[in-house]
Amino acid sequence: MKNKFKTIICAIFILFLCNIMLFATNDIEPSQIDYFSAGMVLQGHPGNLVELLLVSPDGKKIGYDVKKSTIVNDYDPVRSSYFLDGYYELNAGEIFEEWNNLDFHGKIVNGRYVLNVIGKKTGIYRITMFITGGNIGGSEINGIISSGDIHEIYIDFKLPADKTIIKKAVDFMVLKKEFEHTINEYKNDKELYRNMIKQFDILTTKLNEKEVNSFVILLNNAKNIIEKNGIQKPSFPLPRVADKKGREQMIKWRKYNKWYKKRVVPLDILIKDAKTILDNMLQK
Numbered sequence: 001m002k003n004k005f006k007t008i009i010c011a012i013f014i015l016f017l018c019n020i021m022l023f024a025t026n027d028i029e030p031s032q033i034d035y036f037s038a039g040m041v042l043q044g045h046p047g048n049l050v051e052l053l054l055v056s057p058d059g060k061k062i063g064y065d066v067k068k069s070t071i072v073n074d075y076d077p078v079r080s081s082y083f084l085d086g087y088y089e090l091n092a093g094e095i096f097e098e099w100n101n102l103d104f105h106g107k108i109v110n111g112r113y114v115l116n117v118i119g120k121k122t123g124i125y126r127i128t129m130f131i132t133g134g135n136i137g138g139s140e141i142n143g144i145i146s147s148g149d150i151h152e153i154y155i156d157f158k159l160p161a162d163k164t165i166i167k168k169a170v171d172f173m174v175l176k177k178e179f180e181h182t183i184n185e186y187k188n189d190k191e192l193y194r195n196m197i198k199q200f201d202i203l204t205t206k207l208n209e210k211e212v213n214s215f216v217i218l219l220n221n222a223k224n225i226i227e228k229n230g231i232q233k234p235s236f237p238l239p240r241v242a243d244k245k246g247r248e249q250m251i252k253w254r255k256y257n258k259w260y261k262k263r264v265v266p267l268d269i270l271i272k273d274a275k276t277i278l279d280n281m282l283q284k
Contacts, residue, residue: 039105040155042115045126047084047098050145051118052127054102057111063102066118066150079105105132113155119145122181124265127153131161141168142269144178170276172207176200178273182266192222212278216271223267231259 044050053063053072060074063082071082086098108131117125122145129139143151152169179200186193199215234253239246 039103039132040108040113041130041132042102042104043085043128044100044102044117045097045128046123047086047100049120049123050100050125051120052082052100052102053116053118054104055114055116057109057113062104063116064100064118066116075104075106108157110158111156113157115153115155117143117145117151117153119147119149119151122146124261124269129155129166131157131164139166141166142265143168143174143273144181144266144269146177146181149177168273168276170273170280172203172277175270175273175277176204178266178270182270185262185266186222189222189226192225196222209278209281212274212281216274216278219267219271219274223264223271226263226267230263231256233260 040054042052042054044052051064051066053061053065055061062073062075062080063071065072073080073082080103082100082102084098085101115127117127119125125143125145127141127143129141141153145151151174154165154167154169156165156167158164179196183193183196183200186196195218199211199218202211203215233256234249236249238253239249242250
């Protein structure tokens with residue numbers, strides 16, 4: 001009888017401890033937890049221009065490792081992967097787009113994730129980012145890259161997830177290479193070409209707030225003139241039906257997008273990166 005009584009008392013005591021632990025767990029604020037189960041989806045466009053490698057704060061990697069010339073994955077291969085993806089827009093004239101998709105799901109720890117964007121040839125890349133479990137979706141970063149170049153994008157993850165800061169690492173050498181990859185596109189615009197080279201030459205010897213700001217103003221003015229005198233954006237929306245009218249409209253959109261990417265986007269990238277350098281100067 002005494003043994004049964006002791007057993008009952010022990011059982012009640014264990015239940016009491018479990019309840020205490022349960023309530024204690026429920027009292028923990030999300031900001032006090034150093035990880036949560038979520039995911040990052042990072043896409044590198046176009047797939048034939050760049051490869052991606054994500055390095056976590058604890059040194060784990062997923063993506064394309066240049067040193068090993070192969071894909072690496074230090075995470076659960078069932079939940080995390082790196083692969084070439086794409087789709088067909090059949091209703092819009094069979095447009096095909098492909099990109100490198102880095103799909104990472106697991107415990108995201110607080111700290112800095114570094115996304116390496118690895119150039120395979122010269123061109124304009126676009127990185128789109130989605131972080132599930134937070135209010136971060138569709139963040140986009142652009143750059144101009146060439147074979148052998150590596151750009152870094154910092155993902156400073158912090159709970160709650162919407163406090164995460166995403167930024168491209170830009171210094172003068174990154175800006176210089178992007179400028180060199182871009183400048184020949186404006187060779188026929190003789191005045192702009194001369195002014196851009198002149199102002200950038202000044203930057204190489206006088207990298208200060210005044211000269212960087214002058215460079216930004218020059219590029220902004222050039223962008224406004226090019227947009228005013230160039231191909232105008234179609235007044236109709238992108239067609240979704242591949243009938244005769246839809247195909248004609250799609251041709252106009254393709255023409256505009258090709259021109260815009262070639263003539264305007266490079267200036268946008270240089271302006272944004274120069275502003276980043278300027279902001280870094282002002283914060284010192």
